[in-house]
Amino acid sequence: MPRFQGGNFEQNIRMVDALRGIAKRRGVTPAQLALAWVLAQGDDIVPIPGTKRRKYLEENVAAVDIVLSAAELQEISTSFPVEAVAGTRYPVPHMPRVNA
DSSP states (O other), rough: OOSSSSHHHHHHHHHHHHHHHHHHHHHHHHHHHHHHHHHOOOOTTTOOOOOOSSSHHHHHHHHHOOOOOHHHHHHHHHOOOOOOOSSSSSSSGGGGTOOO
């Protein structure tokens, strides 16, 4: 997974640190913030979180009740622009099959 290797990982984790700050201000976990953001993207978008522990399942479900303001959505978009993510989603030979 190229996004989790070497310099790519270091660059991407810095963006995650910004999200941690926003989550802390809201009193939610970073995972809850991420799920709330996905839910705010439209009624045709559905997050599919995975978990192995009941505790995290309950945290994930609680994200449904988090309503992000327009300012918070903008702050997240500014802190985590898609084009700033380092590394491809999958190894280069596999990328042509993404969204095919």
